[in-house]
Amino acid sequence: MLVSPGLCYGKGLLPADSMVGEVSHNVTFTIVNPPSTPFRVVAWTTNGTNVITSGGSGADDIGTGYVGRITLNSTTGSLELRNLVLSDTGEYVVTILAVGQPKEGTATLRVYAPVSKMTITANNIDLVEFNSSVSLSCSSSGTSLSYRWLNGSSEFTASDGVQLDDGNSTLTIVRVTRYDQGPFWCIVSNPINSDNENGPENITLKVTPLDVLYGSGSDLTLSCSSESSPPAQFQWALNGELLSNQGPVLRLEKIQANQSGRYSCWAHNTRTLRYQTSEPSDITVLGGSVTLTCDASGSISNRDWRKDGQPLSPSERIIFSEDNKTVSISPLNLTDSGIFLCHLANLLSNENASYNLTPLLRCPGGVFGIIVMLKDPATFHLQCPC
Structure with missing residues (x-):
């Protein structure tokens, strides 16, 4: 001076x-x-x-x-x-x-000027793993702003898969994976205050009335709630595919067999990278269908199916593909519950993959689930689309 x-x-x-x-x-x-x-x-x-x-x-x-x-x-x-x-x-x-x-x-x-009126926008929320990129932009009123991004409690830093631009106000994730679901936080601060926002959490889904098996013609109400700032918007999905229905309540009237499946609600707001989903609730209507697939890498000389230890035979309801790779059952009934086994063999080895099918029971994680077994020299899996 x-x-x-x-x-x-x-x-x-x-x-x-x-x-x-x-x-x-x-x-x-x-x-x-x-x-x-x-x-x-x-x-x-x-x-x-x-x-x-x-x-x-x-x-x-x-x-x-x-x-x-x-x-x-x-x-x-x-x-x-x-x-x-x-x-x-x-x-x-x-x-x-x-x-x-x-x-x-x-x-x-x-x-x-204090930090206020914070918003986060995403250029894309319909993402494909390993194929999509997404950019999140964080904006706020105020002066001399600094930005930080967190996924849970971990702070993002620039790396091969993460880009931070515009003074760190824009976060770009290149080639997203399933581990990039968030919730994501943008923290904006200056010397006098800070502000942050987070996405939906504690998403819960309830079904009324709650039952194990629903007969055709039943009426159901599914409701979804979450903790979110700002309040979340809701989208409904069946077997992972988004439905046109939006809002916290989904009403199903006079349901039919083709409406069986895993219902989930997806909550989102402008501050999340992508939709966050609830724990699915499985709804099985008597008369639905399922397809079992048994496949392996390498050559396969023999593929046989059994149910509860007995050879599985084709019928009007049980249809085999020409190569025995798939078995389709429609409509499902009580007698289809049991353990399905696929026997695979070639000149070097033979292996079994089994699946416990309980089409009339609703259980955590999905009615039909997926079982994957890895063996040498063959790698094969038995799965049901669900």
Whole structure:
């Protein structure tokens, strides 16, 4: 700092070299070591312009824009500045003329607008694993903003698969995977405050009435709820495929066999990377269908099917493909419950894959599920689309 000739910089005259203020709030420049003799003149300036000059023979000289916003303590020289605006940012200098040598102090004030009105938008929420990229943009009102992105409690940093652009306000994930589902947090801050938002959590689905088996013609009501800020929007899905139905309630009237499956609600808001799903609720209507698939890598010389230890034979309801790779059962009935086994063989090895089919029971994780078995030299799986 340059000191004017004849002035002595009063170290400790102002307690801090820099101060932080918030728009519409007040700050006080407190003189902590005022001269002990009466003041003749107290002058405050900022960026070279007059704020207030008090003393001498005339009335106080208050600078343009400060009338009604300042109060000067004529005893200590302290200055209160009210209703701060961004243009109040600057270097404030106080000069006190008293008996003896004049004193001067200086402090820098930085005024910030608070973080508010935060939003997150995604350029895509319909993503395919290993094939799609997504960009999340975080915006907020305020000044001197800094951005951080978190997935749960882990903070994102730039890497081969993650890009941070526009001052970290934009997060791009290249080639998303199933582990990129979030919830994602954007934390916006400046020296006076911070704000953050998160996506839907604790999503729950309820079915009324709750039963194991529903007969054709039954009426069902499914309801979905979640914890989210802002409130979530809901989309319904059957067997993982999104339905046109939206809203927290899905009503199924006079259901039929082709409406069997795993119902889930997907909750989202503009602050999530992608839809977050509830634990599915399986609804099985007597008369539905299922297809079992048995396949393997390498050559297969023989493929046989058994049920509960007995050879499985084709019928009007049980249809085999020409190569015995698939077995389709439609419509399902009580006698189809049991353990289905596929026997695979080639010249080097033979293996079995089994599946316990309970089409008339609703159980966690899905009625039909998927069983994958890895063996050498053959790799095969037995699965049901569900």
